[in-house]
Amino acid sequence: MAIKTIDLLKGCASPEEIMEVLASVALEFGDVTDDMDALQVVPLKGAMTNEVFQINWPTKSGDSLRKVLVRLYGEGVEIFFNREEEVRTFECVSKHGQGPRLLGLFSTGRVEEFIHARTLSAADLRDPEISALIASKMREFHNLHMPGPMKVQLWPRMRNWLSQAKRLCSPKDIKKFRLKHLDEEINMLEKSSDRCQEIGFCHNDLQYGNIMMDEETRSITIIDYEYASYNPIAYDLANHFCEMAANYHTDTPHVLDYSKYPSLEERERFVRIYLSSEGKKPSDEEVEQLVEDVEKYTLANHLFWGLWGLISSYVNKIDFDYKEYASQRFRQYWLRKPIVLDSTHLEL
Secondary structure: OEEEEEHHHOOOOHHHHHHHHHHHHHHHHHOOOOOOOHHHEEOOOOOOOOEEEEEEEEEOOOOOOEEEEEEOOOOOHHHOHHHHHHHHHHHEEEEEEEEOOOEEOOOOEEEEEEOEEEOOOHHHHHHHHHHHHHHHHHHHHHOOOOOOOOOHHHHHHHHHHHHHHHHHHOOOHHOOOOHHHEEEHHHHHHHHHHOOOEEEEEEEOOOOEEEEEEEOOOOOOOOOOOOEEEEEHHHHHHHHHHHHEEOOOOOOOEEOOOHHHHHHHHHHHEEEEEEOOOOOOOOOOHHHHHHHHHHHHHHHHHHHHHHHHHHHHHHHHOOEEEHHHHHHHHHHHHOOOEEEEOOOOOOO
16 A cells, blocks of 8 residues: 655654665656655565565556665664675675665665566465576676675674674573573584585575566576675575475564474475576486585574574564564574484475
8 A cells, every 4th residue: 555755754763864875766667756656665564674565656648657766774684684784785786787776875775767567476486486486596696796705604694693682682581592592503613514605696585575486487586695606505405494484474573483494395396496496417316415405504594583683683673473473483493403404304
């Protein structure tokens, strides 16, 4: 349901600045209108780091609507990533033709090209045809050449987040979430994965809401790069598999259902398509090895997003039960750790 622009601007640090940027974007499109009240705002659900809105206004001819996307940065999220670096990543990915164009910046957010495609649903991730498209697109994304050294960012980022969590959390939460033990766990996970692995430019947050599909061409677009960085590709695949337990468009979006984690057969099929997408048929051994690596990285993924949820519960005002989400991720870590690390059987 569309609402007036003024409702979007309530509580913003710089409403006039936002309106100026939108007017500038309209001017670039040749859609200048003297009636800024003609702008409509449609809140988009499912975002947990930022608030996201679709903005519509009449084109100059008046017979259609121009659409853009406005992203209002969440409070306190600078703890998780450097916003300037994230914007540079956004622009670089766009230049590679992999996502929406950056149309404008303001101090509390930005304006992006509106992708005329359907955002995937939780159920779509389990559709074999759509899953195959995602696998191929992930391989393409991982092969992007981005600025900066090709160094794994997972471990230093987790250590930084753990430090921030210890600083923010109450003594009760520090004890409840066993934060004093997590330095040792992170060190153990890093050592257990220190053998040579393929590094790629990873999205690191490939939940269904960050994947769009053109219904006509069936082309996939990956969006939202706040957490993107170089990492082991196995970690990114692990993150995608873990996200299959989530549905952020329910009355309880924070609740995870790990019975929906993909089966061994589904994981093997995804990995085989991923490795085959460049035209080279992988051996059964290559598929098996990557599936095993991916499963190990689910543990790091649970700690990563557990820390994210815990920190977010202290700094982010978005209506989402971050602390309960964190509890589930940490619980899954301790439950799965002995099974994943001590067993060669990967079936859940």
